[in-house]
Amino acid sequence: MATVFEGPLAKTAVPSDEATQRKTRTPGEGGTWIFILGEMLVFLALFAFFLFNRIKDPNLFRTSQPLVDKTLGLVYTLVLLVSSLLVVGGIQAIRRRNTALAPWLLVGAAVCGIVFIALKCVEWAHHLNQDQTISTNEFWTWYYVLTGTHALHVLIGLGFLAFMIVEARKPKLNGEQFALVEGGACYWHMVDLIWIILFPLIYLMV
Amino acid sequence: MTALLNRRVTFVWAALVGITMVSWWLGVRYGLDDEQIAAVGLMVLGYVKVRLIGLHFMELRDSPGWLRVLFEAWCGVACGGVLLLFLLS
Numbered sequence: 435m436a437t438v439f440e441g442p443l444a445k446t447a448v449p450s451d452e453a454t455q456r457k458t459r460t461p462g463e464g465g466t467w468i469f470i471l472g473e474m475l476v477f478l479a480l481f482a483f484f485l486f487n488r489i490k491d492p493n494l495f496r497t498s499q500p501l502v503d504k505t506l507g508l509v510y511t512l513v514l515l516v517s518s519l520l521v522v523g524g525i526q527a528i529r530r531r532n533t534a535l536a537p538w539l540l541v542g543a544a545v546c547g548i549v550f551i552a553l554k555c556v557e558w559a560h561h562l563n564q565d566q567t568i569s570t571n572e573f574w575t576w577y578y579v580l581t582g583t584h585a586l587h588v589l590i591g592l593g594f595l596a597f598m599i600v601e602a603r604k605p606k607l608n609g610e611q612f613a614l615v616e617g618g619a620c621y622w623h624m625v626d627l628i629w630i631i632l633f634p635l636i637y638l639m640v
Numbered sequence: 641m642t643a644l645l646n647r648r649v650t651f652v653w654a655a656l657v658g659i660t661m662v663s664w665w666l667g668v669r670y671g672l673d674d675e676q677i678a679a680v681g682l683m684v685l686g687y688v689k690v691r692l693i694g695l696h697f698m699e700l701r702d703s704p705g706w707l708r709v710l711f712e713a714w715c716g717v718a719c720g721g722v723l724l725l726f727l728l729s
Contacts, residue, residue, distance in 0.1 A: 460707060461699040467707060474714050481718065485725035492729045508664040512657065518697050519653045623697045630689045631718055633660075634682040638667025639726055640675060 462617030470617075470624050473587065477628050480583060481635060484576045491572060498573035499640045501566065506557055507637030510550060514626040517546030521595075521619050528602050528615060536602035543622065544595040547588055554585050577636060584625070584632055591625045594618035652696045659685050679726050687719035 460467065488495045520543040527536035558578070561567075568578040598618045601611055666681045694711050695701040703711075 458702055458704055460703055471710055471714070474718075478714065478718055478721070481722055482725065485722065485729065488729040489725065495729070504664065504667055507667075508660065511660050511664075515653065515656050515660065518693065519649075522649055522653075522697055620698045623693055626697075627690050627693045630686055630693065631722065634663060634667060634679075634686055635722060638663065638682055639679050640667075 462620050463613045466613075466617035466620065470620055473624060474628070477583070477631075480580055481631060484580060484635065487572045487576055494571055495573050496640060498566075498571060498577075499636070501561075501564075502577065502637050503557065504637050506553065507633050510553065511629060511633050513546050513550050513553075514629050517543040517550075518623055518626045520546065521622050524598070524602060525616065525619050528607065528612070531605065533603055533605055537599050540595055540599045540602055544592055544599070547592045547595065547622075550588055551585060551592075554581065580632060580636060584628060587625050587628070591622045594621050649696060652692050656689055656692055659689055676727060679723060683719045683723035683726075686722075687715060690715050690719065 520539045524536050524539035524543065527539055558581075561574075561577075566574050568575050595618065598615050601607060601615050604611075607615065663682055663685050666678045666685075669675075669678055691712075694715065698711075700708055700711050
C-alpha cells in the first residue's frame with residue numbers, strides 16, 4: 435500500500451485502498467474545520483436574511499426571481515460538480531504519489547472555477563444592463579450579496595487550488611503538508627456545497 | 641482518472657448530477673404548478689446532495705463524532721430552515 439507520508443507520521447498514513455479498514459480520521463486538520471464551519475455558519479445567516487426579506491415582501495420576490503436564468507443556474511451547478519470530482523481525483527492521485535496526474539486534475543478543477551467566475555460576471559453584466567442593480571429592490575440586493583459572497587469564496591478556493599497544485603508536484607508530502615492539501619480540498623467542496631443550497635434558493639424556488 | 645475513482649465516488653457523483661437535473665426540472669415546474677410542493681422537493685433533494693458531498697467528497701463519513709454531528713446539524717438546519725422560512729413567505 436503506497437503512502438505519501440514520511441517521518442514520524444508515516445505510521446498514520448491514510449489508506450488509499452477502499453478495501454482496507456476505515457479508520458476514524460479528520461480530513462485536513464481540526465483548525466481548518468473551525469474555519470470551514472465558520473464560513474458555513476456565515477452562509478446560514480445569509481440564507482436566513484434572504485428569506486426574512488422574502489417573508490416581508492413575497493410578491494416582490496415572486497416578480498423579481500423569474501428574471502434570473504434557471505438554466506444558467508443549472509450550468510453553474512454542473513461546473514462545480516465536475517470541479518469537485520476533479521478535486522477528489524486529485525487527492526487520490528496525491529495519495530498514490532501520481533505526481534504526473536495529480537496537478538493536472540487540480541488544474542482542471544481550477545479551470546472549472548474560472549469558468550464559474552467568468553459566467554457569473556456575464557450574468558451580472560446582463561442584469562446590470564437591464565437596470566437590475568444592487569439598489570433596485572430587496573431581491574436584487576440579496577441576489578448580489580449572496581452570489582457575490584459565494585463568488586468571493588470561489589476566488590479564495592482558487593487560491594487554495596493553486597497551493598494544492600504546487601504541492602501535488604512534490605514527490606513526497608509530510609503529514610502536515612498533506613493535511614493542508616486535504617484542508618484545501620474540503621474548502622473547495624464547501625464552496626460546491628454552499629452552491630447546492632444557493633441554486634434552488636435563488637434560481638428555482640419562486 | 642477512472643482508476644483513481646472507486647465505484648462509490650463515481651456513483652455518488654452520478655447521483656449528484658442526476659439529482660441536480662431533477663431539481664432543475666422541479667424548479668422550472670415542468671408539470672408542477674404548486675410552488676410549495678416544488679420547494680419541499682427541492683430542499684429534500686438539496687439535503688440529500690449536501691450530505692453526499694460532505695460524507696463522500698469531504699470524507700466526513702470517517703470523521704470524529706464531533707465533526708460529523710456539526711456537519712449533519714448544519715445540513716438539517718440549512719435545508720430545514722430554508723424550507724420552513726420559504727413556506728412562511
